[in-house]
Amino acid sequence: MFCYQCEETAKGEACTKGGVCGKSNEVADLQDQLIYILKGLAAVNQKARDTVPENPGLKTRLINALKRNQQAKEGEPEDYIDSGFMEEALFSTVTNVNFSATDFKNWIQDAYDKREQLKSELQAHGVGLNDLPQAASVKPAELGDIDSVSILATENEDIRSLRELLVYGLKGMAAYAYHARVLGHKDKDIAAFVDRALVATLDDSLSVDDLTGLVLECGSFGVKTMAMLDEANTATYGHPEPTEINIGTGNNPGILISGHDLKDMDQLLKQTEGTGVDVYTHGEMLPANAYPEFKKYEHLVGNYGGSWWQQKTEFEKFNGPVLMTTNCLVPPGDSYSNRVFTTAMVGFKGLKHIEEKEDGTKDFSEIIEMAKQSRPPEQLENGAIPAGFAHNAALSVADKIVDAVKAGQISRFIVMAGCDGRQHDREYYTEFAKQLPQDAVILTAGCAKYRYNKLDLGDIGGIPRILDAGQCNDSYSLVVIAQKLAEAFELDDINDLPVSYNIAWYEQKAVLVLLALLSLGVKNIVLGPRLPAFVSPNVLNVLVENFNISKNTTVENDLERLL
Incomplete structure (x- = not known):
C-alpha cells in the first residue's frame, strides 16, 4: 500500500x-x-x-x-x-x-x-x-x-x-x-x-x-x-435562496441523509411525504435546505450535526437510519452500523446498499420502515444557521455589496472554502474567522464552513458576514461572484479585487477546486492545514513562482498578509 x-x-x-x-x-x-x-x-x-x-x-x-x-x-x-x-x-x-x-x-x-x-x-x-x-x-x-x-x-x-x-x-x-x-x-x-x-x-x-x-x-x-x-x-431544483436552517430537532422519528447527491435527496423527500417521518440533512447535504424545490417539503426539518468526521457521535445520537449518498463515510461503529445505508458508489462491508432500478429510481421503503420504528433524534443543539448565498442570491444584492466596499464598510472578502477534517489544527480556521475585523466578509462553500458557520459574526448593512454558497462543488459560485465584482469595479485582473483566499483541503474534489482557481489566474492562495504530500518540492516551487501559493502559518501572521 x-x-x-x-x-x-x-x-x-x-x-x-x-x-x-x-x-x-x-x-x-x-x-x-x-x-x-x-x-x-x-x-x-x-x-x-x-x-x-x-x-x-x-x-x-x-x-x-x-x-x-x-x-x-x-x-x-x-x-x-x-x-x-x-x-x-x-x-x-x-x-x-x-x-x-x-x-x-x-x-x-x-x-x-x-x-x-x-x-x-x-x-x-x-x-x-x-x-x-x-x-x-x-x-x-x-x-x-x-x-x-x-x-x-x-x-x-x-x-x-x-x-x-x-x-x-x-x-x-x-x-x-x-x-x-x-x-x-x-x-x-x-x-x-x-x-x-x-x-x-x-x-x-x-x-x-x-x-x-x-x-x-x-x-x-x-x-x-x-x-x-x-x-x-x-x-x-431552482436557485438556492438565503435561508435560516434549523439545527434543532422535532418529535417525529427521522432519516438522516448525508453526502452530496440532490437527486437522492429529492427521491427520499417524495417517498417520505405523509409517512410521519422527518428528514434531516447532514454534512455537505446542508445546502439542500436552501433549494426552492426542497423547501416546499414541511417534513424537511433542517440540519443535524456538523461535519463528516463527527459521524461516530452524531449518527449514534440520531437514533434513526442514515443514508450515505456519496463520499464522506467514516467506517461506522458497531452500535449503529445496522442503521447505515449506502447507495451509488458508496460501499462498506456489512452495510445495506440501495441499488438504482432500471428506470433510474431508488426504493427507500426499507429505510422509511426502519425510521418509523425508531426513536426521535437526540437534540444536539438549537437555533438556526444562514445558508443559500450561491451566486444568484449574492448577485441579486451586488449593487449593495459594491456600495458597501466603496463606502469603506467592507474592507475585504476572505474566501474560506474547501474541506473540514478531524485534526486539531483545523481549529485554526475557527480562530481565523473569530479574529477577522468587523468589516471583513467570509465567502465559503464546502464542509470547511462547519468550523465557523455557527459563530455569531453579525452582518454589515444587512449583508451577512458569512456568505455560504453551498457544497464544495458550489465553489463555482464564488468564482462567478468574484468575476462579477471585477466587472463592477472595472478591473481586468481578478487579483486586484479586495478578495483573499484561505483554502482548507482534504480530498480530491478540493484538489480540483484549487486547480480551477489556478486556471483562472488566481494568485496568493493560502492553503492548509498541510500541503499535499503528493506535491514534490520542485512542483511546489513552480506553484510558488507562478501563483505565489503558500501554506498557512499562524492566525496572526495570515491575517496580516491576507488583509
Whole structure:
C-alpha cells in the first residue's frame, strides 16, 4: 500500500500500513489497479473517438453494441463511449467513498469487459490496436504482478507528482460530472479530456512542462464541469435562496441523509411525504435546505450535526437510519452500523446498499420502515444557521455589496472554502474567522464552513458576514461572484479585487477546486492545514513562482498578509 491522495495521509507522507481514512491495504491496492485499468480503457476510448467520425459503419456497430448492453439509451446515439462508467469508477476511488474490496473487484472486471468489448468492435472493423499501452491489454488477474500499477513505479519524483496531481484532479472532476449526469447534464468534451489526461499519465515522453500544462488544463475543465453541475442543480431544483436552517430537532422519528447527491435527496423527500417521518440533512447535504424545490417539503426539518468526521457521535445520537449518498463515510461503529445505508458508489462491508432500478429510481421503503420504528433524534443543539448565498442570491444584492466596499464598510472578502477534517489544527480556521475585523466578509462553500458557520459574526448593512454558497462543488459560485465584482469595479485582473483566499483541503474534489482557481489566474492562495504530500518540492516551487501559493502559518501572521 502506498496512498497519499488526502490531507490526513500518515505523517504527512503516505499511508503504507492501512489508511488513516480506514481503508485496508487490499482496498488501496485494488483502487490502484482500478485506476490503471481505467487508463487502458481511456486509451481504447481515445482510439474510438479518433476512428469513429471517419467510419459511419463502425459508429452504427458501436452504438448497437452499447445499446445491447444497456450502456446507451435511445435518443443518445453519441454515447458510443460509456463515459458514465468512467465517472462512476473514478468517483469510487475518492477518499471515504468505498471501502469494499468486492465492489472494487467488480469495477475492475466491468472496466475490463467494457474495454475488451470496445476493442473487439474496433478490430472487427479493421482498426489497428498495436499502438495501445500495456494498460489496454492487461487482464484483471495480472494486475497484482505489474509494477507500473504502483504509484511509485514512476521513478522521477516530479513526473510522479504531476501525474498524481492530474489523476486526483480528474477524480474530483468525475465526481462533479457524475452528479450532473444523474440530472441529465453531460458534456462530451469533458469526457474526452478525462480520457486524454488519463492516457497522458502513461506517456513517458511527456515532460514536466507538458504535464504542468495538462494540470492547469484540468483546472479549466474543472471550471466547466462545476458550471455544468451548477446548471444541472439550479435547472432542476431552482436557485438556492438565503435561508435560516434549523439545527434543532422535532418529535417525529427521522432519516438522516448525508453526502452530496440532490437527486437522492429529492427521491427520499417524495417517498417520505405523509409517512410521519422527518428528514434531516447532514454534512455537505446542508445546502439542500436552501433549494426552492426542497423547501416546499414541511417534513424537511433542517440540519443535524456538523461535519463528516463527527459521524461516530452524531449518527449514534440520531437514533434513526442514515443514508450515505456519496463520499464522506467514516467506517461506522458497531452500535449503529445496522442503521447505515449506502447507495451509488458508496460501499462498506456489512452495510445495506440501495441499488438504482432500471428506470433510474431508488426504493427507500426499507429505510422509511426502519425510521418509523425508531426513536426521535437526540437534540444536539438549537437555533438556526444562514445558508443559500450561491451566486444568484449574492448577485441579486451586488449593487449593495459594491456600495458597501466603496463606502469603506467592507474592507475585504476572505474566501474560506474547501474541506473540514478531524485534526486539531483545523481549529485554526475557527480562530481565523473569530479574529477577522468587523468589516471583513467570509465567502465559503464546502464542509470547511462547519468550523465557523455557527459563530455569531453579525452582518454589515444587512449583508451577512458569512456568505455560504453551498457544497464544495458550489465553489463555482464564488468564482462567478468574484468575476462579477471585477466587472463592477472595472478591473481586468481578478487579483486586484479586495478578495483573499484561505483554502482548507482534504480530498480530491478540493484538489480540483484549487486547480480551477489556478486556471483562472488566481494568485496568493493560502492553503492548509498541510500541503499535499503528493506535491514534490520542485512542483511546489513552480506553484510558488507562478501563483505565489503558500501554506498557512499562524492566525496572526495570515491575517496580516491576507488583509
